[in-house]
Amino acid sequence: xxxxxxxxxxxxxxxxxxxxxxxVTLLAIMVGATILSGLVTIYYDVPRQMGxxxxxxxxxxxxxxxxxxxxxxxxxxxxxxNVINEKNIxxxxxxxxxxxxxxxxxxxxAATNMSGAKATSPYWYVNGxxxxxxxxxxVGKDIAETxxxxxxxxxKLAYAEEDEGVSxxxxxxxxxxxxxxxxxxxxxxxxxxxxxxxFISLEDMASLTEKNxxxxxxxxxxxxxxxxxxxxxxxINNSVGSLSARLVKRVTQSETTVLTKLQSLVLxxxxxxxxxxxxxxxxxxxxxxxxRRKEIGLRKALGASNKSIIGGFMGEGMMLGxxxxxxxxxxxxxxxxxxxxxxxxxxxxxxxxxxxxxxxASVAVTAIACLLPVRxxxxxxxALVLKGE
Amino acid sequence: MFxxxxxxxxxxxxxxxxxxxxxxMLGASLAxxxxxxxxxxxxxxxxxLKAYGANITVKPKNSSIIEEMYDIDESDVKSAHLKEDxxxxxxxxxxxxxxxDYTPFIDTRVRIGEDEAKLVGTWFNxxxxxxxxxxxxxxxANLRTWWDLTEGNWLDEQKQGSENEAMVGKxxxxxxxxxxxxxxxxxxxxxxxxxxxxxxxxxxxxxxxYIYTTLPAAQQLxxxxxxxxxxxxxxxxxxxxxxxRKAAKNGPESLSVTDYETWYCTAYVSSIxxxxxxxxTNSVAAPVRQVAESEGAIMDKTQLLMILITIFSLIGSALxxxxxxxxxxxxxxxxxxxxxxxxxKDSSVLGVVLTEIMLTAVVGGVAGYFAGYGFAQxxxxxxxxxxxxMKLMVVPIVAVLITAVTLAGSxxxxxxxxRLRPAEVLHGR
Numbered sequence: 027x028x029x030x031x032x033x034x035x036x037x038x039x040x041x042x043x044x045x046x047x048x049x050v051t052l053l054a055i056m057v058g059a060t061i062l063s064g065l066v067t068i069y070y071d072v073p074r075q076m077g078x079x080x081x082x083x084x085x086x087x088x089x090x091x092x093x094x095x096x097x098x099x100x101x102x103x104x105x106x107x108n109v110i111n112e113k114n115i116x117x118x119x120x121x122x123x124x125x126x127x128x129x130x131x132x133x134x135x136a137a138t139n140m141s142g143a144k145a146t147s148p149y150w151y152v153n154g155x156x157x158x159x160x161x162x163x164x165v166g167k168d169i170a171e172t173x174x175x176x177x178x179x180x181x182k183l184a185y186a187e188e189d190e191g192v193s194x195x196x197x198x199x200x201x202x203x204x205x206x207x208x209x210x211x212x213x214x215x216x217x218x219x220x221x222x223x224x225f226i227s228l229e230d231m232a233s234l235t236e237k238n239x240x241x242x243x244x245x246x247x248x249x250x251x252x253x254x255x256x257x258x259x260x261x262i263n264n265s266v267g268s269l270s271a272r273l274v275k276r277v278t279q280s281e282t283t284v285l286t287k288l289q290s291l292v293l294x295x296x297x298x299x300x301x302x303x304x305x306x307x308x309x310x311x312x313x314x315x316x317x318r319r320k321e322i323g324l325r326k327a328l329g330a331s332n333k334s335i336i337g338g339f340m341g342e343g344m345m346l347g348x349x350x351x352x353x354x355x356x357x358x359x360x361x362x363x364x365x366x367x368x369x370x371x372x373x374x375x376x377x378x379x380x381x382x383x384x385x386x387a388s389v390a391v392t393a394i395a396c397l398l399p400v401r402x403x404x405x406x407x408x409a410l411v412l413k414g415e
Numbered sequence: 416m417f418x419x420x421x422x423x424x425x426x427x428x429x430x431x432x433x434x435x436x437x438x439x440m441l442g443a444s445l446a447x448x449x450x451x452x453x454x455x456x457x458x459x460x461x462x463x464l465k466a467y468g469a470n471i472t473v474k475p476k477n478s479s480i481i482e483e484m485y486d487i488d489e490s491d492v493k494s495a496h497l498k499e500d501x502x503x504x505x506x507x508x509x510x511x512x513x514x515x516d517y518t519p520f521i522d523t524r525v526r527i528g529e530d531e532a533k534l535v536g537t538w539f540n541x542x543x544x545x546x547x548x549x550x551x552x553x554x555x556a557n558l559r560t561w562w563d564l565t566e567g568n569w570l571d572e573q574k575q576g577s578e579n580e581a582m583v584g585k586x587x588x589x590x591x592x593x594x595x596x597x598x599x600x601x602x603x604x605x606x607x608x609x610x611x612x613x614x615x616x617x618x619x620x621x622x623x624x625y626i627y628t629t630l631p632a633a634q635q636l637x638x639x640x641x642x643x644x645x646x647x648x649x650x651x652x653x654x655x656x657x658x659x660r661k662a663a664k665n666g667p668e669s670l671s672v673t674d675y676e677t678w679y680c681t682a683y684v685s686s687i688x689x690x691x692x693x694x695x696t697n698s699v700a701a702p703v704r705q706v707a708e709s710e711g712a713i714m715d716k717t718q719l720l721m722i723l724i725t726i727f728s729l730i731g732s733a734l735x736x737x738x739x740x741x742x743x744x745x746x747x748x749x750x751x752x753x754x755x756x757x758x759x760k761d762s763s764v765l766g767v768v769l770t771e772i773m774l775t776a777v778v779g780g781v782a783g784y785f786a787g788y789g790f791a792q793x794x795x796x797x798x799x800x801x802x803x804x805m806k807l808m809v810v811p812i813v814a815v816l817i818t819a820v821t822l823a824g825s826x827x828x829x830x831x832x833x834r835l836r837p838a839e840v841l842h843g844r
Binding site for chain 2: 054057058060064065068072079080083148150153215217273274275276277283284287290298299302310316317369
């Protein structure tokens, strides 16, 4: 009991008496611990945060009517979407394609939910504004050029019921033709086939075709890895029979490739930075111990055993390591949060497991850094050290 | 005397000086590695993003949408094509170096027995000898990295008789019951051809219903020798900014002369498109927004992420170094006290200690630069499988950083020691 008291008194006294030096050491350990916990937090969060950025490539999952069903109903879509964790869904856009006539020439009109389309296809560049209410449409760039329409113009779309497909222009002898006028609010520029379409709202499509529309396809943008997406797709295919979920391979595959590279970049950088800061902490500790050779000599001269000297120094170092690690793990979280706010404009996920990990790591590093110089210092002859040689 | 003192310090305190040099070396190597990776990460990620395929498509100017969608005016089709012999020109534009891959396409509808299918002629692994003396191997093997070959191999264009071979999409192969080695007879109004299936791919999209074959075979079937219908170009680009948006919106003619020059000489996707249009007659080059736009966003984010990580690790290593320097200066209170007691002026004490530390820093910094070079290459090879380009700019940055950090670490400690009274220090208080 008494011995233990003495041990703690010696540790606290030496920490307090040599305040400035201890602060310097503590600072070194803290910086190391901050970098450790900060970078590891970023490493774990990079796939999630970057994954969200990758959603600007657009839909990575589509629902198609399976086998014999003619279309996808809104109810089935809802059922299928519910399978996916709501938090991960960036956007859902159902599409219904119909051929409509502009001046008797066939054009493909895509009916969709505009806010959904905006979320699933963030790369669409709309010259003008997105339609906000019914009666407004978005026109593909090629169509706008062909028909000479621009933002604000009015456009008449006609729908003629046809049994045959769309490919025959001569077959324009419609029985019941339904014509409605729309205002063009924006011209769509994508560099892809969407430039050949006209986008209208689902309600407008219903009133134009006078049919209750089911969807031809649903586009989903889900922030998840390829494996998770595969899981979702399998679950949906098993539980909702009338539609089949498919991954857009081009997007998912490429995203996996690039994300893996990015994550391993952060991992390697973390390892390199960590290694170097650990060595830095170790050298600082070594310097601190080495300059206390006199003290060691004195204690030995007073009859302390090598064991108790090593124990004392290790206790001191580990205490510093613990305090530094604790402070560092808190600071590291703020460091990661700062990076995340600046780069991704969103906050970082807190990893509670990292606090004990950082603590253990910093205590271990300081202990190892102390052990080597203390052991060699404990072996010295007290007479020589005290004499100043 | 000054030099003797310096020499003395280095030889007597070999261990301590080595330790300081070592810490400075670590800090310098960290700074070098991180800065080099940071400056190169944009290019590297840009290369990786090429996995998403082409970011520019080139089409004939007067390809009316109706023709394209419904194939009505078969007789009139030739007017809306690009010339095959102009393809080499793409590698002569100002930003030729940034063109990573490109490949032409010609497509036509063919009959397979009773059924119809789309047949596409293209390059697979085309070898080009450019006028500049360079060579380029390009083709869809590079532009369709997401294709999974379920059976067989990629078509090898260099092989004899490759014009009678084809790759078939998964869905079409199922429908027509095709396997590797089976022969399909495809016919158009212009003749027919027998193609041997050597690969079946899963593209996860419309292409699963197509047949891909060599350019000459498709041109013969479409009766369009020497003509192509579109070109896909994969180029390394700079993310869009205000200037490039203005140019894209109002046309390059609307820019002032200096703006125009800046725009033309920057690798914006719009300026590369413009330059391609200049060398391919009758063409319209347009960015594929899905790819071009997202590339910019992701590159910006990655770069910013790396910059912040770099800054923080630089701060970390700076603190580490200055810490150690402070510690090593502080413990020399005895020596400094003695120097002052025998009459050394403050400035000469400062001179000796600083020169000592700075010499150590230079040694550590130079060693650290080369160690950092090694670290950067390890990162480059293990992550991207390619070398990280060493930027000369890093050298002065690291030099300034190390000097500043060492000075910042030693000056306050020295000033504190100078304020001490020699008698007290020597007495051991």
